[in-house]
Amino acid sequence: MKTHDICRRAFLQRSIALAAGAPMALRFGQLGLSAAESVASSTARGTVAIVPCKTYGPEVRPALDKCFDQLGGIGSLVKNKTVTIKLNLTGTDFRPFLNDPATGKPRPVGETYMTHYATAFALASSLFAAGAKRIRFVESTQSTAALEATLDLADWDIKALSALGKVEYENTRNLGLGKGYSHLRVPGGGYMFSTLDLNHSYEDTDVMVSLCKLKNHITAGVTLSMKNLFGLTPNSLYGSKAGSEDATEGRGPLHNPMGMEKIKLPGLKEGITAIEPTWRVPRIIVDICSARPIHLAIIDGITSMKGGEGPWCGGEEKLSFTAPGVLIAGLNPVSTDAVGTAVMGYENPRAVKGVKPFDFCDNHLLLAEQAGLGTADLSRIDVRGMPIEKARYPYG
Numbered sequence: 001m002k003t004h005d006i007c008r009r010a011f012l013q014r015s016i017a018l019a020a021g022a023p024m025a026l027r028f029g030q031l032g033l034s035a036a037e038s039v040a041s042s043t044a045r046g047t048v049a050i051v052p053c054k055t056y057g058p059e060v061r062p063a064l065d066k067c068f069d070q071l072g073g074i075g076s077l078v079k080n081k082t083v084t085i086k087l088n089l090t091g092t093d094f095r096p097f098l099n100d101p102a103t104g105k106p107r108p109v110g111e112t113y114m115t116h117y118a119t120a121f122a123l124a125s126s127l128f129a130a131g132a133k134r135i136r137f138v139e140s141t142q143s144t145a146a147l148e149a150t151l152d153l154a155d156w157d158i159k160a161l162s163a164l165g166k167v168e169y170e171n172t173r174n175l176g177l178g179k180g181y182s183h184l185r186v187p188g189g190g191y192m193f194s195t196l197d198l199n200h201s202y203e204d205t206d207v208m209v210s211l212c213k214l215k216n217h218i219t220a221g222v223t224l225s226m227k228n229l230f231g232l233t234p235n236s237l238y239g240s241k242a243g244s245e246d247a248t249e250g251r252g253p254l255h256n257p258m259g260m261e262k263i264k265l266p267g268l269k270e271g272i273t274a275i276e277p278t279w280r281v282p283r284i285i286v287d288i289c290s291a292r293p294i295h296l297a298i299i300d301g302i303t304s305m306k307g308g309e310g311p312w313c314g315g316e317e318k319l320s321f322t323a324p325g326v327l328i329a330g331l332n333p334v335s336t337d338a339v340g341t342a343v344m345g346y347e348n349p350r351a352v353k354g355v356k357p358f359d360f361c362d363n364h365l366l367l368a369e370q371a372g373l374g375t376a377d378l379s380r381i382d383v384r385g386m387p388i389e390k391a392r393y394p395y396g
Contacts (some may be wrong), residue, residue: 046375048330048339050386053302056111056118060327064122064298067329068130070384076293077331079131081206085123087115087139088212088228090310093144094154097311098321102223107321109154111303113310117156118301119327123163123211134166140203140231142248147171155233168224172199174236174245181237184291186267188371191283195267196291198232207295210333214301214324214340216395220279220364221357224337224345225297227364229288230254230281237266254284278353278361285364286371289333293373297336299328301343306395323391326386334374335381338365342378345394349376357395361362 036124049070068074090113096106097113110116124135141150147169148158161167170176178200185195202208210225217223230251240255241247242263253260253279274280301324308319324343329335338349346357350366365376375381378388 003233008277030306031089035171041091045046046330046332046335046380047334047382047384048328048390049384050339050343050391051327051329052325052386052391053327054323054325056116056302059276060118060302061122061125061149063327064119064126064329066241066385067298067327068112068126071329071331072129073130074296075130077130078127078207080133081131082134082136082204083127083132083207083209084136084138084201084205085120085209085211086121086228086232087137089114089139089141089150089154089222090231091296092141092150092153093145093311098305098319099316100321107303111215112305112321113215114154115213116300116302117154119211119298119302120156120261121161121164123209123298124161124167125207128165131312132207134168135164135169136170136201136205137161138172140199140233140235141171142173142235142250143171143244144248145171170199170201172201172232172234173248174234175199176201177188178204181234181266186287186291188290190267190269190287190290191367191371192269192272193265193267193284193287194269194281196233197237197266198292199234202232208292209296209298210294210297212300214299214304214322214326214328214344215309216344216357218313219277219361221359221361222337222341222346223309224299225294225333226285226289226337226368229292229294232288232292233284282362282364282367286368286373289368289372289373291375294333295331297330299340301326301328301340301391301393322393322395326391326393331340332374334365334368334376336346338376338378338389339383341365342388343391343393345392345396348376 049067051066052062102108176199181197182203210228212228215223235247236245236252239247240252242251253263303323303380306322341349
């Protein structure tokens, strides 16, 4: 079956699901969303804010608050709610990486390819100020240690974070503190997965936030708020050592199942024969974001890197330090990521495979749009604050 046939079939299935209404409303109601919000969010929330922010100093919190003001405030979204923040650590190697052209010295990983402590602290502060009842930081790490221990290893000030209010941490690589996995349905049937089994934290919440970096990705073109949720899939079920609660290995079976056919991925649809990561990963991203919707997307473009998503993508000859000097935030992840992609210098976030940044992969933003998750059409997105043209920082 051709790729466009699969896309068309999935789009039609999801359209039927939206028309049916009740099953989808029930699923989103269980996740803390009203039926009206679940259907309307994909189109009515195409508003994205861009605010300048040059350093990880005291200016981060005011810049973030300005983003939220541009979006109309976040009080109604988070007041008296449990808010879950998905970090982007991409491993547990916290050694400085990539030389800063200005100093010739390696930069801390928070300034290149991982979530920076300053953005996490500023975000938590802002959420509590807006009335959040509880904040839970989550990430699937390549360690069996508790998440707070890993963050402490990364020199995060856990005591300062915890002093802000009721703050929790969970390593979602397996069951974690839960007694069982949450079984989440993918509305409309999904591209590759009809259901996903995830750590309880992704269902036991009212608000889902994706806090990510402004980066390229070798397999997905860009890795922004939507691609950040790829890490929701627990290593214990979707990793190369699936079947063990102690598993910390990567998600090889999701990228390419060759040689791992004995691993049965929960929720995988029958008849999926494609083995190319550049076909599979974009569709998995959309399925995850369908099953576990993002309410607030925040892209850290203060400093980052271009050429890939981490050190494993190459050395100094392929990857380089960047300093766009912006924060980007939105209530719809598709629209937010589309603006982020444009800020990176790519003219058309809806580009087809073969056009940068989707040189070798299918465009997950376009697939998400076809699935009804939001618009990636810049002409339909209300960009507030700094214009894209002024914020643009070409990634090549």
